[in-house]
Amino acid sequence: MTEPVKVALLGCGTVGSEVTRILLDDPGELAARVGAPVELAGIAVRRPDKHPELPQHLVTSDATALIDSDVDIVVELIGGIDPVRDWLLSALRKGRSVVTGNKALLSEHGSELAEAADESGADLYYEAAVAGAIPLLRPLRESLAGDRITRVMGIVNGTTNFILSAMDSTGAGYAETLDEATRLGYAEADPTADVDGYDAASKAAILASLAFHSRVTAADVHREGIAGISSSDITAAKSLGRTVKLLSICERVTEEDGSESVSARVHPVMIPKSHQLAGVGGAFNAVYVEAEAAGQLMFYGQGAGGAPTASAVLGDLVSAARNKVAGGRGPRESAHAALPVRPMGQTPTRYHVSLDVADKPGVLAQVAQVFAAHGVSISTVRQRDRRSTASLVVVTHQAPDAALRSTVDEIDKLDVVREVVSVMRVEGEAE
Numbered sequence: 001m002t003e004p005v006k007v008a009l010l011g012c013g014t015v016g017s018e019v020t021r022i023l024l025d026d027p028g029e030l031a032a033r034v035g036a037p038v039e040l041a042g043i044a045v046r047r048p049d050k051h052p053e054l055p056q057h058l059v060t061s062d063a064t065a066l067i068d069s070d071v072d073i074v075v076e077l078i079g080g081i082d083p084v085r086d087w088l089l090s091a092l093r094k095g096r097s098v099v100t101g102n103k104a105l106l107s108e109h110g111s112e113l114a115e116a117a118d119e120s121g122a123d124l125y126y127e128a129a130v131a132g133a134i135p136l137l138r139p140l141r142e143s144l145a146g147d148r149i150t151r152v153m154g155i156v157n158g159t160t161n162f163i164l165s166a167m168d169s170t171g172a173g174y175a176e177t178l179d180e181a182t183r184l185g186y187a188e189a190d191p192t193a194d195v196d197g198y199d200a201a202s203k204a205a206i207l208a209s210l211a212f213h214s215r216v217t218a219a220d221v222h223r224e225g226i227a228g229i230s231s232s233d234i235t236a237a238k239s240l241g242r243t244v245k246l247l248s249i250c251e252r253v254t255e256e257d258g259s260e261s262v263s264a265r266v267h268p269v270m271i272p273k274s275h276q277l278a279g280v281g282g283a284f285n286a287v288y289v290e291a292e293a294a295g296q297l298m299f300y301g302q303g304a305g306g307a308p309t310a311s312a313v314l315g316d317l318v319s320a321a322r323n324k325v326a327g328g329r330g331p332r333e334s335a336h337a338a339l340p341v342r343p344m345g346q347t348p349t350r351y352h353v354s355l356d357v358a359d360k361p362g363v364l365a366q367v368a369q370v371f372a373a374h375g376v377s378i379s380t381v382r383q384r385d386r387r388s389t390a391s392l393v394v395v396t397h398q399a400p401d402a403a404l405r406s407t408v409d410e411i412d413k414l415d416v417v418r419e420v421v422s423v424m425r426v427e428g429e430a431e
């Protein structure tokens with residue numbers, strides 16, 4: 001009989017409880033897939049008394065003792081940096097493989113963890129960390145390893161997509177929809193990580209690192225969340241045949257001197273209703289990958305929630321267990337390209353600017369003059385008269401983000417501008 005592969009589970013909340021259920025549900029089937037029994041050796045939880053549903057002989061509050069015991073794989077589903085970082089480094093250094101969904105940790109300390117895994121020959125897998133159930137990281141790391149990826153763009157945060165979809169379709173309020181996302185197990189322990197874009201920025205850092213064989217950290221990613229999105233932004237988008245999505249955009253860019261760099265950013269974007277990402281609703285995620293030989297690929301599925309995320313964790317666990325049985329490790333990730341990160345100010349973007357202006361002659365010319373002075377070319381202008389004011393909606397062509405920002409700042413100071421109603425970046429052409 002083949003020796004069992006022993007697994008330590010750290011954390012038994014939304015995702016951990018689903019992983020436990022699947023692991024204990026059909027051990028015979030898992031053993032057949034792995035080629036050896038997969039034995040859950042222990043479950044570390046913060047408060048054992050809060051988990052009467054778990055097999056009590058497996059439950060412990062001592063995570064370090066469990067990691068140090070005779071286990072082969074550590075599955076971490078606690079989240080955050082401390083104390084998890086030290087625990088996982090220690091596990092990897094002892095040759096235990098690690099499976100985790102902890103994007104906050106990976107986007108800050110990914111290189112340290114990968115080095116520890118390389119040194120001991122352990123696996124470090126984290127498919128659950130980006131886009132939940134969707135197989136995305138393994139395709140980037142393995143299937144596309146021979147291609148040259150140029151762009152990875154999409155919706156990678158389920159909570160904010162859930163909120164924006166509800167605001168667009170039912171006009172539901174921001175706070176009530178966030179409560180619902182938390183109840184459904186989509187939101188992070190601290191949901192400001194979702195709404196302020198930190199979670200999506202961590203995921204963008206992981207995607208850019210794998211896609212461009214470099215080390216991009218969350219701090220390298222330009223980040224704006226959805227907390228500032230108002231119903232007037234949503235209405236402005238609708239009047240242009242657009243909708244608002246929080247997008248993560250990672251690109252390989254060629255600088256003027258021919259050198260390459262990476263642009264990685266997360267911010268709300270107005271996209272046409274006809275855009276494929278516009279139809280991605282609820283907590284679903286969708287990511288486009290563009291590669292030179294493959295062309296465009298699209299990945300779509302459930303990006304959050306206990307069971308979908310547990311699917312990704314189990315996939316990694318089976319892979320790591322198979323490698324243990326075979327006596328080796330899976331493909332490592334490469335960061336040899338070490339591309340620098342281009343600052344957001346230099347990144348070309350397009351803006352939608354909606355203004356309330358005085359309804360008198362020469363106003364349009366004054367506004368247009370500010371755009372021209374900053375070298376920003378206008379794509380379309382719409383004007384609608386009200387009683388004593390007019391509404392002016394300007395959509396620009398591409399310009400460096402810093403030029404667009406300073407244009408808006410200066411327009412805001414014009415006497416004839418009563419209010420800057422909405423400013424947002426746009427992607428794609430509306431019909």
Ligand SMILES: NC(=O)C1=CN([C@@H]2O[C@H](COP(=O)(O)OP(=O)(O)OC[C@H]3O[C@@H](n4cnc5c(N)ncnc54)[C@H](O)[C@@H]3O)[C@@H](O)[C@H]2O)C=CC1
Pocket residue numbers: 010011012013014015016044045046047063076077078079080101102103104128129130132185186187188189303304305306309
């Ligand atoms: N919920 C989701 O949809 C997804 C979550 N993730 C990631 O998976 C991880 C877990 O997420 P959730 O299950 O949603 O979080 P959760 O908050 O529901 O569960 C975390 C569990 O860890 C326990 N815990 C905290 N400190 C501990 C300690 N020192 N020792 C033992 N247990 C401890 C908590 O009591 C809690 O039960 C996080 O890294 C999260 O970012 C990734 C993808 C999707």
Ligand SMILES: N[C@@H](CC=O)C(=O)O
Pocket residue numbers: 129130131132156157158159160186187188194199303304305
């Ligand atoms: N809070 C995250 C969970 C999955 O990563 C999200 O909403 O996407």
Ligand code: NA
Pocket residue numbers: 127128129130131132133134135136137312
């Ligand atoms: Na995934």
